[in-house]
Amino acid sequence: MTLTTARRAFAALASTLALTLAAAAPALASAAPHAAAAEAANAFGFDLYGALVAAAPDENLVVSGASVELALAMTLAGARGRTAEQMAAVLHAPERDPHGAFGALCASLGDDRGAGVTLAVANRLWAQAGAPLEAPFTRTLAASYGAGVVTVDFAATEPVRRRINAWVARETRQQIRDLVPPGVLGATTRLVLTNAVYLRGAWETGFDAAATVDAPFEDLDGGRASVRLMRRRGELAHAVADVGGGDAADVVKLPFRGGRVAMILLVPRSRRGLPALEAAAPAGLDGWLARLAPADVALGLPRLDLATKKLLPTALRALGMVDAFDAVRADLSGIDGRRGLVVSDVIHQAALTVDEAGAEAAAATAVVIAEADAGPTAGPVVVTADHPFLLVLRDEVTGVNLFLARVVAP
Numbered sequence: 001m002t003l004t005t006a007r008r009a010f011a012a013l014a015s016t017l018a019l020t021l022a023a024a025a026p027a028l029a030s031a032a033p034h035a036a037a038a039e040a041a042n043a044f045g046f047d048l049y050g051a052l053v054a055a056a057p058d059e060n061l062v063v064s065g066a067s068v069e070l071a072l073a074m075t076l077a078g079a080r081g082r083t084a085e086q087m088a089a090v091l092h093a094p095e096r097d098p099h100g101a102f103g104a105l106c107a108s109l110g111d112d113r114g115a116g117v118t119l120a121v122a123n124r125l126w127a128q129a130g131a132p133l134e135a136p137f138t139r140t141l142a143a144s145y146g147a148g149v150v151t152v153d154f155a156a157t158e159p160v161r162r163r164i165n166a167w168v169a170r171e172t173r174q175q176i177r178d179l180v181p182p183g184v185l186g187a188t189t190r191l192v193l194t195n196a197v198y199l200r201g202a203w204e205t206g207f208d209a210a211a212t213v214d215a216p217f218e219d220l221d222g223g224r225a226s227v228r229l230m231r232r233r234g235e236l237a238h239a240v241a242d243v244g245g246g247d248a249a250d251v252v253k254l255p256f257r258g259g260r261v262a263m264i265l266l267v268p269r270s271r272r273g274l275p276a277l278e279a280a281a282p283a284g285l286d287g288w289l290a291r292l293a294p295a296d297v298a299l300g301l302p303r304l305d306l307a308t309k310k311l312l313p314t315a316l317r318a319l320g321m322v323d324a325f326d327a328v329r330a331d332l333s334g335i336d337g338r339r340g341l342v343v344s345d346v347i348h349q350a351a352l353t354v355d356e357a358g359a360e361a362a363a364a365t366a367v368v369i370a371e372a373d374a375g376p377t378a379g380p381v382v383v384t385a386d387h388p389f390l391l392v393l394r395d396e397v398t399g400v401n402l403f404l405a406r407v408v409a410p
Contacts, residue, residue: 033104036094038400041069041105043092049404051315058220062306062352062405064197064363071195071365072316073102074123074147075324075343077140078335083323090321103144108398116202116257116358119395119402122171123147126164126192128154132336133191147193154189161185164192168364171196175351175362184345188371191335196364199393199402201256207232207301207356217302218271218387219409227302227410229386230356238295238381241266241288243280247273250383251288252297256358260397263359264289265301266390267383274388274406300384302410304354312346327372335369344370352393352405361393361403 045065052061069091076087077099087093094101109121125141127133129151141147152160161180168179175198185192207230215229237253247270254263268277313325323329324343332341350363385407393403 032108032398034101034108034398034400036096037098037101037105038398040092040094040098040101041066042399042401044069044090045401045404047090047092047319048312048315051318052310053406055315058408060306060308060406060408060410062308062350062361062403063310063348064350064361064365064403066400066402067195067197067350067363067365068312068346068348070102070106070121070123070145071193071367072321072346073098074125074141074145074193074195075332075367075369077144078134078137078332079324080333081331083329083331084334086321086323090316090319099140099144105398105400106145109395109400111397113260114258116204117261118198118200119261120171120196120198122196124167124194125149126152126160126194128152128190131190134334134337137335154185155187157185157187158182164194164366168194168196168366172198172362172364173200173360175360176349176364179347179349179364180366180368181347184347184368186370189344189368190341190371191369193367193369194364197362197402199261199361200358201261201360202358204255204257204259205232205234206358209356212303212356215300215302215386217410220272220274220388222272225409227386229300229302229384231298231300233296233298233380235294236297236299237292238297238383239288239291239293241277241280241284243268243273243276243284245276247276247280249273249277250381251292252299252383253292260395261402262394262396263354264392264394265383265385266392267385268387268389271387274390274408277390296380298380298382300382300386301354302385302407303356304352304405304407304410306353306405306407306410307349307351309349310347312348313343316346330372332369340372341369342372344368350403352403359393363403 123145125147169177211231214226216224217227239251241249249268252265327342330342345368347366352361388408391405
């Protein structure tokens, strides 16, 4: 897949794919206080996903747009002027009471999912001891995001870095470690805003480990590698997606216990059909999901163990969040009451494992803010994901897409 093809496909995907996914959420989500925030997180998540894939079109990717959205939404609470306008546009932030909407989303994601699913979201602000913080800023973070303030001395770089990373590891059940790498923090760092998301779900109906076999997986270039392919047959929600040009894809919904969280697989029937699927999804996905119906499905899905770590400033600038990174133009005066702060880095790390019992996913995001002069049917439907495919981990009540992943080489 060429870079041009990737950019074209994902520019379209970013603009409407999240909206069609959100439209397919249960009716409860559309009327709930968190609905606008979920829609914003979905739209931003696919924007970010597209920008990252366009930069590395032949790589696996797992990303939590929800995690990055919440970390940047907290930062937005301290942005002013054109910096705030750019950030709000990139985040698709609700125009009316955005932090109230994001707060409602955080609260809903923290609701009990019942046996079989664990979902946790945590936020925290790490601030330089003695540096002023505006009361409205800290009140908003506490009230809407549940983000307490921890004072630290960034001059003691390594102890602070270890402390932040330990918090992230704890909140993600040790799935995300060393989020903040050496060299990111320094004596001019003034605060770090962190978000962590953790999901563990058991399948409503699991895969029999005895049925798992070694099987070939064909990548985008036609190369083959051996994977452990899980297999099961039974009733699942299924639809056939017409992606144009005679190509088609299978859409399969795998619910976790309790039905609140699900994994949606989109598997092109053509061995190298991922680019066509990505190009067709914006216009077609709403209809595909609306046509989901129970079917006898013989499913093959590889065990997955994916991990991604990205520095996001380049992608965020490409999406239009420019001034926040500029030492001259950044206006984060809502944080400390004065000009002089700049976003020096945004770091995101995510991991996803899928096995016979269920799936585990974790993500964390850190927004680093420094002084502005700082630089850093007759039979079963056979669906075998033995070639590049997409998946989404979705909260069915809020309609928010918690994790997005493309698998090109398990």
